[in-house]
Amino acid sequence: MDPRQNPYAPGAGTPPPELAGRxxxxxxxxxxxxxxxxxxxxxxxxxxxxxxxxxxxxxxxxxxxxxxxxxxxxxxxxxxxxxxxxxxxxxxxxxxxxxxxxxxxxxxxxxxxxxxxxxxxxxxxxxxxxxxxxxxxxxxxxxxxxxxxxxxxxxxxxxxxxxxxxxxxxxxxxxxxxxxxxxxxxxxxxxxxxxxxxxxxxxxxxxxxxxxxxxxxxxxxxxxxxxxxxxLDALSEEEARAALLEPAEKENASYEPAALESIFRKTRGYPYFLQEWGKHAWDCADSSPIRAEDVDNCATDRAIAELDRSFFRVRMDRLTPAERKYVRAMAELGAGSHRSGGISKVLGKSVNAVAPIRSSLIRKGMIYSPSHGDTAFTVPLFDEFLKRQMPNFDPLEGGA
Incomplete structure (x- = not known):
């Protein structure tokens, strides 16, 4: 489809064509x-x-x-x-x-x-x-x-x-x-x-x-x-559908239901990611309606590559080697929040030994504490990015 008519607008603070759910x-x-x-x-x-x-x-x-x-x-x-x-x-x-x-x-x-x-x-x-x-x-x-x-x-x-x-x-x-x-x-x-x-x-x-x-x-x-x-949280599936569909319809285009479901599943409804996937789904599709194959076989690879180069990378580049190891240990435990003790255990260290690193990451806005003793990423899907960037995680490599 014509990229000149692409209605989606991924970017830092760039207003989306449809401010759904707010x-x-x-x-x-x-x-x-x-x-x-x-x-x-x-x-x-x-x-x-x-x-x-x-x-x-x-x-x-x-x-x-x-x-x-x-x-x-x-x-x-x-x-x-x-x-x-x-x-x-x-x-x-x-x-x-x-x-x-x-x-x-x-x-x-x-x-x-x-x-x-x-x-x-x-x-x-x-x-x-x-x-x-x-x-x-x-x-x-x-x-x-x-x-x-x-x-x-x-x-x-x-x-x-x-x-x-x-x-x-x-x-x-x-x-x-x-x-x-x-x-x-x-x-x-x-x-x-x-x-x-x-x-x-x-x-x-x-x-x-x-x-x-x-x-x-x-x-x-x-x-x-x-x-x-x-x-402010991720959008519901209905809100995410509106954020994708309404801009497309203004350009006389549409999506197959399976394509919308695939994008929602991959983005978890986060508005920035919806814009990224919408942009690439439009560019990947030969014609309307945008199909699930356009999303799964083309747009997803392009969106992830773009996020890895920009959205995720700029945050990764701010971290020291010790901080990268800490967040990679978090990713090893999977999505969601994790107890500080669980993260330190993956690192093979005591909670007190890694506490300064945790505090530094909080000050940098990379992680936060949803409740006492818990730690979670402030960047959605960052755990998946870390696994892509550091696939062979060894907590002992490079020392403390």
Whole structure:
């Protein structure tokens, strides 16, 4: 079939042609933002799930929906080894300038902008990655103590007051929140909590790996009351069928039922993988309908090869030899979560001996703990990739 008409879009955060199975989350966010803008209480949303479930895609969609409502948004990705003040400062400047234009000379937005100047001046002493750009001026006594909890609270309060003055809201969309340091998460939670108490129209919609819920709770014990954690999982078979069929039908193409069943079985309903298999099934098929033979004899080999070169490989390349051995031991035990003791037994070592490796893998976002003592991959199907890449696993090879 003509690759120029191929409707599927595998990629990091690339919006799929059909955002199937996420309607409830979209509606939940819409209601929350409408309430916050109206001065009513609503919990901030945190979307949590494995790699490949579409968290980034959904976050981008929610951001677009908020902008259509006339809400001022910041959309950010928290990288590893970057402080929260350095992440927020440039985006807050842009948001406040938008409010300043809306305010047509209003003082509250200008005060918030000067408050940001004070915040940057105070934070650059403690955080070396905070850059000083344009001279924003300063607001004496506002966000200038050098204490992140107090200053971020004061700054977000000033931004919230400026938004309220213009009958709008400000929403922080932050992806990969699990990479923010615990003390910085605590400061963000404190600031949002205070703004919520004052019913100011500023909130957070964030996304992160499954461990984010525990990290937020560790940072502040009341996080579970301030945030609504929205788990994002693989699609059901019906939702996966819609994600594949509806884009094809718009191009006057279809699938045999057996082809859809085969793709669902191989992808387990994970949205990223559905797009990958859909793309290759389309290119492999000579004509519509796409058949099971197209999937099994061509598309699957191409999809796996592409995932091995990109989606899986970039994660494997970040691991040290000891970390690779640990995750290969996990793969040896099969899919699902495994007890730490079982993994260490495969490695022939004690739980304490491999605990630092496990902790490092959690920090890198490669694994997480679904419950105390359990360990699972944050990347679906990673166990199968590891067996392909390291077929002859010897836990003793290369030493400890």
């Amino acid at each position: 309607e409830d989350v979209i509606e939940k966010a819409s209601i929350a933002l409408d309430r916050i803008r109206a001065g009513r209480s609503a919990r901030s949303l945190l979307i949590v799930g494995l790699r490949g479930v579409g968290k980034t895609v959904l976050l981008n969609r929610l951001n677009q929906d908020a902008e259509v409502k006339g809400i001022t948004t910041l959309i950010l990705e928290a990288p590893e080894r970057k402080s929260l003040p350095a992440l927020l400062a440039p985006a807050l400047r842009t948001a406040i300038l938008k409010l300043d234009r809306l305010a047509a000379g209003g003082e509250l937005a200008k005060k918030a902008l000067r408050g940001l100047g004070s915040f940057i001046q105070a934070m650059k002493v403690k955080y070396a990655d905070v850059e000083v750009g344009l001279d924003l001026g300063i607001e004496p006594g506002l966000a200038d103590t050098g204490d992140l909890d107090a200053d971020l609270t004061a700054l977000l309060r000033a931004v919230g007051e400026a938004a309220k003055d213009r009958d709008t809201a400000v929403v922080l969309f932050i992806d990969e929140l699990q990479y923010v340091e615990e003390n910085e998460l605590a400061a963000l939670i404190t600031a949002l909590h205070r703004c919520s108490q004052l019913q100011l129209p500023i909130t957070l919609i964030g996304a992160g790996l499954p461990q984010l819920a525990g990290q937020m709770g560790n940072a502040k014990s009341y996080a579970e009351r301030l945030f609504e954690f929205v788990p």
